[in-house]
Amino acid sequence: MAEQGRRAFLTQLVAAPTLALATRAASDALAPATAHAAPAVIPSLPAPADLVDLGELFILAGAPTAHLLVLRVDTDGTIVFRLPREEVGQGLTTAVAMLVAEELDAPLDHVRVELDDARPELLFNQLTGSSNSIRSLYGPVRHTAAAARARLLAAAARQWALPVRNLTTRDGAVHAPDGRTAPYGDLATAAADPALTVLAATPKPESAHTLVGRPTGRVDARAMVTGRQRYTLDLDVPGAKPCVLRRPPTLGGTVTAVANRDAVRAMPGVLDVVTVPTGVAVVAETFGQALDARAALQVSWGPGPADALSDAQIRTRLRAATPPLLVPPLLTPYLDAEFDFAFVSHAPMETNSAVADVRPDRAEIWSGLKSPIIAQQTIAAALGLPLDKVTVHVVQAGGSFGRRLFFDAALEAALVSRACGRPVRLMWTRVDDTRHGRMRPATHHRIRATWALGEVLSFEHRVAAVETDFRHGLGEILTATAASLPAGIGNAGFAQTLFLTTVKSPYHFGLTTQTLTEVPTGIPTGSWRSVYSANTRGAEEVVVDEIAARLGKDPVQFRRTFLKDAAQRAVLDKAATEGQWGRTMPPGCAQGIAFHEEYGSRTACLVEIDTRDPEHVRVTKAVIAADVGRPVNPKGLEAQLLGGLTDAISTTLRAGLHLDKGLPLEGSYSQFHYARQRDTPRDVRVHIMPATGEPGGAGELGVPAAVGAIANAYARATGTRPRSFPLDFDVDFTPYPR
Template identity: 80%
Template sequence: MKHSRRGFLTYLVAAPTLAVATRIGLDGAGPAAHAAAPGLPEVADLVDLGDLLTLAGAPTAHMLVLRVGEDGAVSFRLPREEVGQGLTTAVAMLVAEELDVPLGQVRVQLEDARPELLFGQFTGSSNSIRSLYDPVRHTAAAARARLVRAAARQWGTDAGGLRTRDGSVVAPDGRTASYGSLAAAAAAPGLGPVAATPKPESAHTLVGTPASRIDARAMVTGAQQYTLDLDVPGAKPCMVRRPPTLGGTVRTVNNKAAVLRMPGVLDVVVIPTGVAVVAETFGQALDAKNALDVSWGAGTIDGLGDEDIRARLRAAAARPALPPVPGGQLDAEFAFAFVSHAPLETNSAVADVRPDRATVWSALKSPIVAQQTIAAELGLPVDKVTVHVVQAGGSFGRRLFFDAALEAARVSRACGRPVRLMWSRIDDMRHGRMRPATHHRLRATYALGRVIGFEHRVAAVETDFRHGLGEIITATATKLPGGLVNAGFAQVLFHTTVKTPYHFGLTTHTLTEVPLKMPTASWRSVYSANTRGAEEVVVDELAAALGKDPVAFRRASLKNPAQRAVLDKAAEEGRWGRPMPAGCAQGIGFHEEYKSRTACLVEIDARDPKKPRVTKAVIVADVGRPVNPRGLEAQLLGGLTDAISTTLTAGLHIDRGLPLEGSYSQFHYARQKDSPPEVRIFVLPATGKPGGAGELGVPAAVGAIANAYARATGTRPRSFPVTFDVDFTPYPR
């Protein structure tokens, strides 16, 4: 971006607060952890994944760009992706708060891939607000300070006596100067360095209050531009014929000449993932794609189905023989199916590849890695590949990968023209990345009314982290004490996210990955949704074994007052223990992660056990300091809906190397009729710094729904989703 005398551009270059605080916390905790008992679980209790991401991004966290124009408009370039989580609104609120401008005056633009940000342009793990909270406030405070200094010079007065209000600097005598009128003077090099301090949080008037999304009107009116809405000159529609099994390869295209003669078809090219058709319209591309006669090579899991994979997972989670222990023992096993991310917007990208340069547009949560990978694929220097980040229509972890962007670049290079590539819904379900299936073995040992040991062994199909997170973990894990240094990517992520919040004596978690070559990816809550969901079911069963009420047992077992406050609020507002008709019941779950905690109480109608419905939900969350409570409520509601879906009905069946589900009608994600008519969400008062929220709501809700179903039906659900029939005719391969 060019510096303009007619606009105000500020880079924050000295705001080490967040990085220093994180560093001090880690340094101070390290020796104590080793003194207690060296090893991975103890270190993981001190550091969560958000800490790792914040630490990795700290060296470039200050490289934020904010501009105040002569018209007074404020624009901020956000080095994260907006995937529907409301991040642009929350960041706009932080900027508006510090600058004292109306929220509607702030425009947030998504930043292009910026390699100089290193690990500071990664969106994931509920970390965006946690890592941006202080840097954004400091950046906006620096801008405000320069505007105030410019006004002081103009009026010949002391800057300390000036105030800001509604986009203007205000003098004690009532004089005002709009930010627009001060923009050029504030940008002048002669103004010199200006000290800036963000407002104390006690002075916030916007942050912490519910605000509607700044992009809501554009979304509901169709004005919001997603990738395929972009008007890129000359870009032609493109679709890809994909193999009949996962990871299959192209041997020969047997009717290319005939397909090229079809109406509107411009080109047919082979790429590593299939055969691409470029046409004048998407309808013509679809028809031509379906008409292709392709001889396919073998895939990576040909012949494997659900039972084969589950057998491998059960074996991987096997527990060695243990000697008898005093007291009682509870053993439980759980299986969770593969799950599609199923974002409303399928994979898509636009690419314009020339001999000496390339430009790509796509929804990307890891744009720097996308840029580097595409540049290497095209044989171009990184600085010759421009990657524009576009707002996404959903992600849930899916857009950590850039499959469509890489495909579009390959096709554009091969056919010598710009292309706009779209995955069909069937392709997105069947060949898109998925949450790995998992198998869980839990053993709880108890004596004298207390749990004295808790072991959780998890086996999972290997999760692919080749989207930048692995590099971040490599860069940061070596700076941490103890066992995290030598742990693998998956192990670090697992042990920094999965924590049992209860005093259950000696508590251990182990993860074993089964290396099947499948297109997997992090799915909302990654390991926690299944792992902590299963644990919350066991907590209910432990309470029953010990003759205790599930809420009272949790309350007595939780580790601190903040956790108990969340649980108590949920039980009170949800009227825990109230009488329910036969076949209906309440269930509760608790979860803590990313410095936040939540409890979920649901009521379920399972009078027909094959068609259960959650009829009521009460959710309580403590996220430290909510920036936009309304946005937080939306995230918790989304987490509840994901939990209802994947606990009760939604999953992928693998059959002979390919998922059977190919549409929303087959992948039974919750519809409006499956959503509870009554949902009440309570956000506890602000304390401290913001915690993570995007993934927080799923695990507690999974446990609550499963527990309610168990109480309503008198069963112990062990396989999820609980209703998982193939009640459809699969699409042809």
């Protein structure tokens, strides 16, 4: 759907001493409404199920609400944009700053992007996920900045008594034909005058962009590498004292008694010891003192919901829950394959953390949050406070990969602060984060393909997964858009809807069916980068290679034959050509390739692998081609694809969690074998296809194709058929005590 066809934009002047604007993005199918009007009926999507895209659902859910984006121009020329999304390292603040600077013809370093606090009036427009931020913000941000530019031009025109059409903008200033120049800061007050006559504002055509589409370094890069970037635990909140939790020996276990609470309270520096639903919290003058006191606690624990579960029991449950395949392999050749994927930690560099200051009549929370509205609602309910008495500040976070959709630390910190009557700075240790954090669910896959006369007649994929928890706002979004979904999808549950709107085969494979069955276990889970696609499409790409081999076809040519359109084939061809597909490799080394399409974008990944040292299988080269429609910042896009590649190398080769009697054995990076620098390919090339249309999603795009490519390269190098991931999954460490 075209941008103008999908939404109309209404910009209003905000009462302020300098120029401040807010833009509401609303569907052009809706009647005009104020910010306080009831949501209107959501416009319908096209009927065919394969046209439904989760990102479009996000945009539709936000269309009827007060989608207010706030931009301010200060008298010093600084342009401040309030971003209702979370920056977790994906480069979103840089891309948004580029959009603002582009429309205002301002230097990029004049733009400051600040993260908005939780704003419940935004309803469905403050959840960061599903590769949707740039897709949903691209139009609204440009229109907001264009409206600001129009007011600045109008202010200069009135000051100089010149027609607006004779004026231009450049380098953060308005320029007149006679050489006069007015910096934006000098015009900010005049541009805020409600009586100012302003012409309609229209964003630049993409053909006029000079910054957007150009590789650009991150606006926060210097702060991050010099230690000036302030994360949650860097914040100076008056009176907030360090806090850690003693957590149960099994997932979801409960506190039944603390034998030595008073003795621990008497330890040096300890300020309080309180019990909350998730464990026993120690508040102290320093984190070192808090950790010592935590270790000294003698706690009796009640059972958790998954105490009897280990990997073997999980695999048995998943296999039993996998529905049967329907197409009987009676008259045609066929291929059956089954795959298992382990639990995986999100493992962001910054562990869970939050600062909370809870008083009897109000509360203030600081944390890295991707769903701050739901966090605010949940915390307010838990504290028994009105929603407007709970302020939730969104802080830039050091990684997420889906983890910060949940707000465990923020809720815990609020409960601890209330219990001890003082502000607290809660830190999850690395062991806490690895063992008690949410994880990507384990999955089992059953696939059958049939063919005849060189044509694939059917492709069935049955997925059984440990249930994914979506109680972070996604459920509300899907509920809001349910009426607009095609028959079948609209009646599905949250998980089913997400699966059906993200997992699609890009191939003409005859009768194609992909289904999901979820198994409740009580294990804390959450969306992990690419959610269902990483495993599901990764497994499918392995089967595609095996079908090609059965038919005596080259894997690239086989994919070209069955891909659905020219844009897909162009991406595949680019990766194959640039990666020199088919070149001679030494024994034990091989190439692998795979393709994936999602969120309006498509990518192909070619890797080379060296398996000659079984103790250190290594991806030595990777070539990635991606078509994301219109890239705002190609450099940021490259970083996203490299991150997806690294996630795929990690979880395909070595990184996973062993569940043992209700708790993961892994407790640190030394045990959860995420790829180190020595495991990453020395030769990586990313090729971004020429810009067309509007931006597609990119944050999760790179993982599934890379998973398939690595598995396929391993199969070709070793002559085996990989079926269980990660491939090297031994317990080669001594677990930490429970």
